[in-house]
Amino acid sequence: MNAQTLRRYLTPPLIALLLAIALFFAGGLINPDFINVTQAINIVRLAAFLGIISAGQTLVIISGGEGIDLSVGAVVTLAAILTFRITGGDNNLIGVGLLASLSAGFIVGLLNGIGIALLHIPPLVMTLGMTGVVSGTILVVTQGEMLGATPALMSTYIAKPLIFGIPGVILIWVALGVVMWLLMERTTYGKHLFAIGVNRTAARLSGVRVERAVIITYTLAGLLAALGGFMLLGFAQTVLLNLGDPYRFPSIAAVVVGGTMLTGGKGSYWGTMSGALVLTLIDSLLRAMGLAEAYQLIVFGGLLVLLIAVYGRELNLRQ
Amino acid sequence: MTLQLSVRSIVKRYGGVVALRDGNLDIQSGEVISLIGANGSGKSTLSKIITGVVAPNGGQLLLNGHPVHFSNPQAARGRGITAVYQELSLVPDMTVAENIWLAHEPLHLNFRVNRKAMRKNTEDLIALFGGTISERLQPDTLVTALPPDERQIVEILKALSIDPQLLILDEATASLDSSQVNRLFSLIKQWQAAGKAIIFITHRMDEIFRIADKATVLRNGQSVGTVDIASTSEREIVNMMIESAATPDDIKIPVVSEDAPVRLAVQNLGGGRVEDVSFTLRDGELLGLGGLHGQGQEDLLLALFGAIPYTGSVKVSGKEVHYRHPRDAMNDDIAFVPGDRGREGLLLVRSIIENFQLPSWHKYGALHNRDAAQRDARAMADDLQLVYAGMETPVNSLSGGNAQKVVLGKWLLRQPKLLLLDDPTKGVDVGTKGEFYALLKRLTEAGTAILFYSSDDDELLGLCNRVLVLQDGRVRDTLTGERLTHSELVAASMGATNNHEVA
Numbered sequence: 114m115n116a117q118t119l120r121r122y123l124t125p126p127l128i129a130l131l132l133a134i135a136l137f138f139a140g141g142l143i144n145p146d147f148i149n150v151t152q153a154i155n156i157v158r159l160a161a162f163l164g165i166i167s168a169g170q171t172l173v174i175i176s177g178g179e180g181i182d183l184s185v186g187a188v189v190t191l192a193a194i195l196t197f198r199i200t201g202g203d204n205n206l207i208g209v210g211l212l213a214s215l216s217a218g219f220i221v222g223l224l225n226g227i228g229i230a231l232l233h234i235p236p237l238v239m240t241l242g243m244t245g246v247v248s249g250t251i252l253v254v255t256q257g258e259m260l261g262a263t264p265a266l267m268s269t270y271i272a273k274p275l276i277f278g279i280p281g282v283i284l285i286w287v288a289l290g291v292v293m294w295l296l297m298e299r300t301t302y303g304k305h306l307f308a309i310g311v312n313r314t315a316a317r318l319s320g321v322r323v324e325r326a327v328i329i330t331y332t333l334a335g336l337l338a339a340l341g342g343f344m345l346l347g348f349a350q351t352v353l354l355n356l357g358d359p360y361r362f363p364s365i366a367a368v369v370v371g372g373t374m375l376t377g378g379k380g381s382y383w384g385t386m387s388g389a390l391v392l393t394l395i396d397s398l399l400r401a402m403g404l405a406e407a408y409q410l411i412v413f414g415g416l417l418v419l420l421i422a423v424y425g426r427e428l429n430l431r432q
Numbered sequence: 433m434t435l436q437l438s439v440r441s442i443v444k445r446y447g448g449v450v451a452l453r454d455g456n457l458d459i460q461s462g463e464v465i466s467l468i469g470a471n472g473s474g475k476s477t478l479s480k481i482i483t484g485v486v487a488p489n490g491g492q493l494l495l496n497g498h499p500v501h502f503s504n505p506q507a508a509r510g511r512g513i514t515a516v517y518q519e520l521s522l523v524p525d526m527t528v529a530e531n532i533w534l535a536h537e538p539l540h541l542n543f544r545v546n547r548k549a550m551r552k553n554t555e556d557l558i559a560l561f562g563g564t565i566s567e568r569l570q571p572d573t574l575v576t577a578l579p580p581d582e583r584q585i586v587e588i589l590k591a592l593s594i595d596p597q598l599l600i601l602d603e604a605t606a607s608l609d610s611s612q613v614n615r616l617f618s619l620i621k622q623w624q625a626a627g628k629a630i631i632f633i634t635h636r637m638d639e640i641f642r643i644a645d646k647a648t649v650l651r652n653g654q655s656v657g658t659v660d661i662a663s664t665s666e667r668e669i670v671n672m673m674i675e676s677a678a679t680p681d682d683i684k685i686p687v688v689s690e691d692a693p694v695r696l697a698v699q700n701l702g703g704g705r706v707e708d709v710s711f712t713l714r715d716g717e718l719l720g721l722g723g724l725h726g727q728g729q730e731d732l733l734l735a736l737f738g739a740i741p742y743t744g745s746v747k748v749s750g751k752e753v754h755y756r757h758p759r760d761a762m763n764d765d766i767a768f769v770p771g772d773r774g775r776e777g778l779l780l781v782r783s784i785i786e787n788f789q790l791p792s793w794h795k796y797g798a799l800h801n802r803d804a805a806q807r808d809a810r811a812m813a814d815d816l817q818l819v820y821a822g823m824e825t826p827v828n829s830l831s832g833g834n835a836q837k838v839v840l841g842k843w844l845l846r847q848p849k850l851l852l853l854d855d856p857t858k859g860v861d862v863g864t865k866g867e868f869y870a871l872l873k874r875l876t877e878a879g880t881a882i883l884f885y886s887s888d889d890d891e892l893l894g895l896c897n898r899v900l901v902l903q904d905g906r907v908r909d910t911l912t913g914e915r916l917t918h919s920e921l922v923a924a925s926m927g928a929t930n931n932h933e934v935a
Contacts, residue, residue, distance in 0.1 A: 299800045301793040308790055311779040318739060318768060318776050319790040319842070320759040378781060 125372020126384030133390040136398060144401045154279065156397055157390070158272070161286035162348060164389035166341035166357075167364040168293055169222075169334030171385045173236070174368050175297075176330045177310035177377020183240040184225060185338040185364050187247035188218050189357025192342025194251060194259070197352045202262030210264075214343045215336055221247060222335020226328030251354065263350045271347030282344055286386070293382035302329060310377030363392050366417045369424045392417075434461040435496065435512065435597040435629055437482070442491035444477050451477040455491065456655040457648050461597065461627045464620060466640045466661075468633070469650035469673055475633050476517075478650065479600045482631075483515045484508035506535075512597030516588050516604045522575045529554040529571035532590045557589040560619060564611045580607045588616070599623070600631040605639060617643050637666050649673055673862060685876050687897045688717040695850050695881035696736070696748055703742030704731030707905040713881045715849070718872060720896030721885035723925045728905035729885040730771055733852045736883070737761045737768040748850070762791060764850075767843035771854035771885075773832075777839040780828040784820055785809045787827045788842045812841040817867065833864030840871075851875065851882045858887060869895060889921055901925055 137156070140147035166185055173182045195217055196210035221243060228239040275281040297303040305326045308316040313323050342357060349356065371388035373380025395416055399409045442455035452474040459465050469475050480486045482493065484502025493500050495511060502508040522531045529550050538549040554571040561569075569582050578586065584607045591599055605613050620630055620643055632644055640647055641661060648658045649672040656672050692714040701709045705728040713719050721729045735742035738755025746753055748764050755761045758768065770776035778787055788809040789796075796805050809823060816837040820830065827838055836856065843851065857865045872895065876882060886892050892899050899911045901924035909924035911917075 295799060299802070300798065301800070304786060304790065304793045304800075307782060307786070308779055311781055312775070314776050315779055316790070318737070318758055318770055320757075320762045321790070322757060322759060378779070 124384075126381055126387050129371050129384060129387035129391050133387060133394055136391065136394040140394070140398050140401055143398065147398075147401055150278075154274075154283070156393055157283055158280050158348075159397070160386075160389045160393035161280075161282045162341060162345050163360060163363055163367055163393060164286050164386050165282075165289060165344055166338055166360045167367040167385050167389055168289060168341075168382060169337035170364045171293070171368050171371075171373060171380060171382050172297075172306060172330050172337075173334045174365070174373050174375060175310045175377055175380045176306055176327060178229075178313065178327070179236055180310075180330070180377060181236050181240065181365065182225065182331065182334045182338075183237065183361060184221060184243040184247060185334070185341075186355075186357035186359070186361035187244040187251075188221050188335055188338035189342035189345060189360055190352070190355065191217050191221070191247050191251055191357075192339040193346040193349070193356050194255060194261075194352050196267075196343050196346050197259070197261035197263060198255075200261070200264045202264055204264045204266040207264050207267060211343055214339045218335040218337070218339025218342075219332060220335070222332040222338075223328065225335065226331035229331060230324040230327035248354075255354075257354070259352050259354075261352070263346055267347035268350060271344055282348070285344070290382060290386055297382060302326065306330060307378055310379070312378075362414075362417055363389075366421055367392055369421050372424075375421075375424070434627065436460040437513075437598060437629070438494040439478070439482065440492040440494065442478065442481055442493075443489045444474075444481060444486065445489050450653055452481075452488075453653040454655060455481070455650070455653070457482075457631075458658070459598065459629045459631060461629050462624055463646070464624055464630045464632055464644050465658075466632045466634065466644035466647040467650065468640065468647055468669065473650040473673075474653040475650055476602060477653075479515055479517075479602055479631065479633065482508070482598075483513055483600060485515075509594055509596075512594070513600075514591045514594055514596045514598075515600035515602060516584075516591045517602050522583060522586060522590070524576035525574060527572050527574055528558075528569065528578075528586050531575055531586060532557065532593050534590075536594065553593070554589075557592060560589070560592075561585050561612065561615055564609075564615045581609060581612060584608060585612065596628065598629045598631070600633070602633045605634060605636070613639075637669070640669070641666070670862075685718045685873055685895055685897065688714050688876075692716050694747075694750070696746070696883070697750075698736070698747075699745040701732070701735060701742055701744035701746065702905075703735040703744075704728065704740050705905040706732045706735060706742070709744075709902075709905075709907055711900060711907065711910075713850070713883060715879045715881050716876050717898070718876050718882045718884055718896050720892040720899035721883060721902060722889065722892050722899045722911075722921055723902040723908070725887055727902040727925075729902055730854055731905070732902070733768060733854050733883065733885060737766060737852055739768070762846070765846070765848050766850045766852065767791075767846060767848035768852040769839055769843060769854060769856050771858065773835055773839055773859075778827050778835060781826055783824045784813070784818075784827050784830075784838060785823040787838050788812060788845060791842055792845050808845060809841075812845055813837075815844075816841050816871075831861075833860045836860050836864070840868075849880060851880055853882060853884045853886075855885055855887050857891065889918060893918065893921065 137153065138148065166189060170182055170185060173180045192214035195213045199213050200206040200210045225240055225243055228234045229236050270281045272280055272282065275284065297306065305316065305321045308319070308321050309323050309326050317323050345356065346352065367388035368380070368385050369375060369388070370391050371381065371384025371386070373384055396413055399412055404412065437459050439455055439457040442452055444452040455474060455478045457465070457467070457478065467475050467478065477486065481488050484505045484507050487503065493502070500511070508514065523534070526534070532554055533550050538546045538553065540546045551571050558569060558571070565582055565585060569578065569585070575583060575586060584604065588604060605616065608616065623630065634640060644661050646658050646660055647664070647669060649656050649669065651673060659668065694712050695715050696713040698712070699710050709732060711719070721732065723729060731740060734740045736746065738758050738761040748766070753764065774780060779790065785806060789805050793800060806823060813820060818837050818841070819834050827835060830838065840856065857868055860868070872882060884896065893916055897912060897916070899916065899921065900907050901909045901911060901921060903925060911920055911924065
């Protein structure tokens with residue numbers, strides 16, 4: 114195999130996946146207990162939450178126009194708190210909780226989309242502002258008191274081993290992967306998404322209703338973040354006012370590490386899935402090294418900046 | 433000293449791109465040979481191989497019957513071979529004399545530069561163009577202070593300074609005015625009489641007939657033949673340059689009959705740079721839009737496609753419409769090929785199929801039938817004789833003509849009834865142009881109404897039976913029948929009120 118064919122097959126998503134596998138075995142060098150099936154499943158389970166939360170971010174970044182969604186963290190928190198409150202631990206109300214979470218995510222995403230597409234507010238400003246609005250709303254509604262409980266069935270179906278020792282969230286993540294692939298590669302919306310990411314003038318002159326596609330994209334991002342928040346509750350079992358905050362920056366990093374161009378128009382969800390695995394492994398390795406929590410955060414944050422900078426630089430070189 | 437150069441089966445590849453696959457040329461002292469071909473046919477590559485600027489991958493150069501190999505331009509200059517190139521090679525912050533004698537300055541016996549001789553020699557060279565140049569052009573003038581035409585002349589003098597036996601002039605007349613060109617041509621005649629050999633590369637047909645003894649034609653990197661100028665015609669040369677001989681004149685689109693249904697009726701349209709434009713367009717008609725660049729032609733097409741806001745009345749097939757988005761116009765079977773391929777027409781980093789199908793994806797179901805989409809795109813690519821490696825390759829890997837075929841093809845896949853074209857042959861090679869003309873004819877025969885803006889007057893006059901000439905956003909004149917001439921078109925473009933006076 115010569116260098117040219119190698120480059121053709123060695124796409125960024127595949128590089129990320131290989132990196133994830135390498136990191137897993139590197140973990141074994143630090144701590145031999147790191148390499149076993151239970152640990153592997155646990156890491157994929159953790160990556161699944163980040164992966165689901167990053168799904169909407171993938172769409173937003175591909176849509177271009179400096180697309181970014183900083184409100185994912187707040188939406189995750191909102192969805193978890195809503196489910197926690199509404200169900201109050203009652204298994205029969207799980208459906209209602211899910212519906213309420215998704216509706217909230219839908220509304221937040223729709224507002225983001227309208228602000229960005231119709232009022233021409235830059236995505237960074239709009240979604241950062243929306244983060245404040247959502248966080249404030251959570252405070253007003255809860256008054257800071259975390260009343261409620263997590264239904265037992267959510268934990269059973271999401272976090273605990275379901276089939277052959279594989280937790281439900283992993284199965285849901287894989288299913289979401291298929292749905293996202295179909296959405297991006299096999300639907301008119303998907304084709305229009307990539308088109309507006311590359312060149313909005315050319316897209317419009319080819320009949321793409323650009324504003325509509327942008328609004329749909331941010332709405333889907335809100336929905337998917339809310340789904341992630343709902344799932345996360347099944348794992349965390351309890352809620353915090355900043356439950357979703359640690360996902361904001363990694364959700365962007367996972368997309369970028371997966372080979373999606375920050376300028377839009379090119380990328381894939383399976384890349385993001387690989388990126389989520391890489392970031393989760395880095396996080397787990399830092400834990401396995403026995404670093405103090407504060408130092409873990411510092412190193413992880415620094416690595417995220419480094420990764421995004423490296424990918425961004427590569428982008429500049431290509432242009 | 434006489435010179436006889438033969439170029440035999442030269443091959444030159446740049447990476448995977450073949451610039452020359454079979455370059456051949458023969459020239460001897462006292463001959464002027466014109467090397468001609470379309471853009472990208474390999475003319476410049478061939479001249480750079482002769483002068484040692486690039487090394488060939490195969491083939492032979494024979495100088496006076498002996499194989500030679502020039503590893504650099506100095507080696508070729510040593511044998512009396514040099515060239516004047518399109519892209520200028522002068523050092524802006526050096527004087528005219530320093531530039532001309534760079535690296536072969538006249539020296540004293542102690543190897544110091546003989547400034548006096550350099551100045552004198554430079555003055556002699558400049559005198560060759562005396563009377564056609566300004567007073568500014570002196571040996572001590574900095575090159576940066578000279579206008580493009582005089583820089584080009586310095587470039588020519590620089591080549592002359594080595595007293596070449598074979599001189600290649602690559603588009604050397606492009607930036608010269610007519611008196612300078614005339615002077616250059618009389619100098620060429622003198623050099624020819626003095627036994628120099630000259631290879632003359634140009635895009636201007638009239639220059640070939642004025643100066644050359646023979647013309648060697650290149651097509652797609654291949655020498656297709658050499659003809660004696662005395663016994664050939666412009667038409668024959670053009671036919672050699674293009675694969676299938678098609679000039680606009682061959683494909684005059686027939687006049688559409690008066691009872692053909694009206695596809696488009698425009699009344700008092702305004703918007704962008706357009707003011708108060710009215711006209712009708714019938715099915716099967718090719719209506720030309722002419723005039724100088726930027727007189728509202730593009731905005732007129734954009735308005736009709738719903739891409740910019742407009743006022744006035746637009747009727748499509750008798751139905752009053754007011755489009756607010758290109759999709760509205762597309763729903764009425766209207767298509768628009770924009771003027772700026774890269775910025776408005778294509779998703780450059782995306783694949784060929786995605787560009788072909790962008791306006792049409794919804795036809796393939798909620799979950800696209802990819803096989804059907806592939807099949808349709810392939811059929812269109814074959815129809816347009818698109819040269820491509822695969823449907824999944826990015827469109828920015830295509831040449832200009834092929835990229836334009838993708839832009840056109842993506843609209844033809846929708847089988848439009850009204851086609852709006854904004855200068856579709858700009859930056860397209862001559863062979864592809866011929867294919868476009870034939871395609872336009874097929875489309876009109878099938879009843880498609882076409883509104884066609886072109887910056888190439890020959891195209892408008894050759895293809896259309898009616899041309900609207902725009903100036904300052906208004907229709908200044910409508911040319912039909914006997915008034916479809918260059919002079920009428922130019923007169924109307926310039927806003928002359930009575931065309932007959934100007935013509």
